[in-house]
Amino acid sequence: MEKLDLAKTYKSYYTAPTKPQLIEFEPIWYVTIQGQGDPEGIAFLNATEALYTLSYSIKGIYKKEEKDFTVAKLEGLWWVDGDRKALDVPREEWHWKLLIRMPDYVRAESVEEARSIAMTKKKELTIISDIKYETLHEGACVQMLHVGPYAAEPESLKQIEHFLTEHRRKIRGLHHEIYLSDPRKVKSSKMKTILRYPIAAAEVVKG
Incomplete structure (x- = not known):
């Protein structure tokens, strides 16, 4: 009997680069x-x-x-x-x-x-x-891999904020984290957490 591993089947859901990226998910x-x-x-x-x-x-x-x-x-x-x-x-x-x-x-x-x-x-x-x-159903999202302790997440969040400004996007949902590492087994400096936000296109201000 073959065992389903969601992390292997849905790699784009359980992996992210160390720089912000745009991605989209179904329900x-x-x-x-x-x-x-x-x-x-x-x-x-x-x-x-x-x-x-x-x-x-x-x-x-x-x-x-x-x-x-x-x-x-x-x-x-x-x-x-x-x-x-x-x-x-x-x-x-x-x-x-x-x-x-x-x-x-x-x-x-x-x-x-x-x-x-x-x-x-x-x-x-x-x-x-x-x-x-x-x-x-988060739909369009921005995400990135944060490597390090949870307390250092603001450094990664600043990268996400800058990325959203550059791409004229706005956060439209809750802060989402996926815990890839077990803090009981991994040093805090090496912990991996995916940070994700649902996003929408920025409103265009008409003159």
Whole structure:
């Protein structure tokens, strides 16, 4: 039985150059969970565990159907309330939605079956019930690979801002990160994270 590896099948989704690039994506299915707080806090850690627990339960169902797949990388959408920059806001006020991409053949009823299995295995993770199965359609995007610690992301974001100005584009969606490295196993200086934003063409000011 051949195992589906989404990272190999969708290379343009899970790879990016170290300089900003324009790219476009079709609607994609994910299991998602939303919350608020410090990414090193207990709420974030529990949400991550819940999302992986459900994802592996889904994988188990499809493995029995001989449609096994590798559980994909963790992703996150990030935002803050009001017209403020995230780094000017206490981390406890950060909003996030965590995502794990699913193969196209995953059915909603299988997700519910997996949810029951996951909640039986991890009774203490009641937030498994909050996980949704939904699509995200970002369409046209700008993205780049950030190499280094999360705290150094502003350096890469400046490159993205300059690129958007040059190409007369504007951000029209949430800050999106794909975590290619496990911070428990990789030095912070070598961590790889894809930074992505949905974009729209800049409005033309008519004289």
